[in-house]
Amino acid sequence: MSEGKDVQHRTRVRDVEEEETEVDHLLAEPRNDRVSVDDCFRVDNKSRDVDISGHELYTCEEGDNYEKDQVKHSDIGLDDKRSASIGPSAACEDYLLDTEFVHKDSDCEDFSREESSSTSSGKPRIRNGNDHDKLCKLHLVSQRKCGCQNQIKEKTELKTPILYTSQNRRKLQSRLELGSLFSTRDMDLASFSDFHRSSIEVSVKSNPRKTEQFLSVMDLTSFSGQHQSSEEASLISNPWKTKQFSPAEKSLVRLNGSEQDMRVKGSAESSIHKRLRRPPVRYIDEFSGSVSLSDEKHSASDMFVDNLKSSHLSQLDSDEENDLDEPEKVSLAGKGSKNCSDRRKHQMIWTLLEVIKLVDGISHYGVGRWTEIQRLFFPTSTYRTPVDLRDKWRNLLKASNAWIQNDQEEKDEESQKNGHRQLQKEILHRISELGRLYPYPVKRTPTHTPKSSSRK
DNA sequence: CTTAGGG
């Protein structure tokens, strides 16, 4: 039975993929194609946030060069050219910064440059002109003997990606000790799970302070599907558990909370869950009640977890879609839950991406042509009928008006504290603008200005 | 069938 379910999931997932590719050009969503595993490591330095349109808002203390360009994207507006890509270079650099012994002009610089120019096939390169001193220094830090021959050897080895095998273990370790730990893209990610044990050891040696954080990050993100621990399952079903974790993944949680998708390109799976938005209460109830982290897949919650996993697996290849729309794959209406009123039976959460799609559609077609919008922007989704779109738009308008009337910032903080999802200014303004243009009670009276579009 | 409007 699990087979049939699986098939079903796949088809649904495929649908979604199809949809995503179809609306590819229309989406006003960030395409962080290049976000890789490495990014999860860099987060702990910067507190990164993402507004609704997916723009990264950095609040970094140190003036980092590479972030300037990305910050700019927040100013562009809602154009579709927002490939605010974050390169692994950042991660590398951060780590190196943390590990005290590397300076800005070290090997990492090459990484970043390389990354910015090439998409995924960028092979890390170490600058040849590395002076001996630096390497010696590295060796010193990593408590290794400084043998010059070894260094040269390592230097050459660093140029080529190393697949993790038992034979290569030593190479990798030495690389790690050289501070290139976080350029994990060098190695086959499928072998990373095995690898990370040793890497942890190594990093303990090289920098105990940092390792604490690193370990917790690793706990959160087991990179191999074989290593899908029960913990991860629980994380997926109830991501808020992460809040109990230690400082390192606070930022990670924040990242997820901002619906930022981390994707490992080319690797089979990255099991970093995306959406941290708190599901409606009744879902939480369901999950907390029945999730036993066992193999049983009878309850709706288990189905949910399973769905998430499979969706993660198969979605990793498509480089589109930053914000996974779980509700598009999961029918959460399994149980006739609680004392919920009869309607809202099949309520599925509108994701950020969907909202953006909707807004795009409206700005494209105008209000009222819901069918068209649905056809163009929600092609393969069986749910999200034109009526749903209209309803959602109605709600959005209401909400945006309310939000704009009240103080934005205040609300923002408040709702973030409460864990509510907050539509950020950009889309908010867009909504209100459209609302002004097409007031919801469609009053297309040319003679009189619509009253409902009361100025804020 | 699509949309508007109310619940």
Added chain:
DNA sequence: CCCTAAG
């Protein structure tokens, strides 16, 4: 989200 009436 559901239901219904109106075009």
